[in-house]
Amino acid sequence: MLIGQNVVHDESSPANRNLSIYSGAIRDLQLPDLPAGKFLPPNVLPVLKTEEVFPDLCHLLELMYRGAQGKGCHPEESINHLLCALLLLTMELTSRSVVLPPEEHHLMAAVRSRLDAAYDETITLAELAQEFHVSTFHLAHAFKAAYGYAPLQYITRRRIGEAQTLLIDTALPITEIAIRTGYNSSSYFNKAFHKITGMSPRDYRKAYRKI
Helix, strand or coil: CCCCCCCCCCCCCCCCCCCCCCCCCCCCCCCCCCCCCCCCCCCECCCCCCHHHHHHHHHHHHHHHHHHCCCCCCHHHHHHHHHHHHHHHHHHHHHCCCECCHHHHHHHHHHHHHHHHCCCCCCCHHHHHHHHCCCHHHHHHHHHHHHCCCHHHHHHHHHHHHHHHHHHHCCCCHHHHHHHCCCCCHHHHHHHHHHHHCCCHHHHHHHHCCC
16 A cells, blocks of 8 residues: 555455555655655546556565565665655556546545544535535445545545554543544444454554553
8 A cells, every 4th residue: 555645544454354564654755746645646636557567666665564574685775766666656557547537636635624624513414415515325335435434434434444543552442532533432442443443442452552
């Protein structure tokens, strides 16, 4: 996964797979004609199929990992060159990706901003559609095309993402975290949290909280 600066995101994997995850960050990224820290134009759909370049991406990441372990000559310089190759491949993918019409992009971006600002509120798809003067069918399908989830699914994941942060970074009781993230029922919160993370809030805190 390549995630742009200040992009709200989450990751999930099938419960029956054992995965190793390695994370790295790119500092001072500045690509032509894009804002600092961004590698995708704003109107490009963010989920791209790697298709035939997938083996190349895997190979580049493997070489970068070896460099991060200090293997080979001049590992830092090698990683920088490999990173440039990775970004060039990414730009190649985005050049053939689906581009939303400007008016559709602006509308869906406004809807997402509305949901990000008030994810803890109770709102129905009908109310959201009425607020933005579109049909519920159009809103649900256009938002999913743009961001990978229907609006109400996005709200749920946004809530659980905030809950994950609070569980790790604070000592707040789980019932208080449920309320802060828009859940009036602790049992419903526990169920939603487990569905997305595969763990109960209590187990998640035990696994990831370091203080």
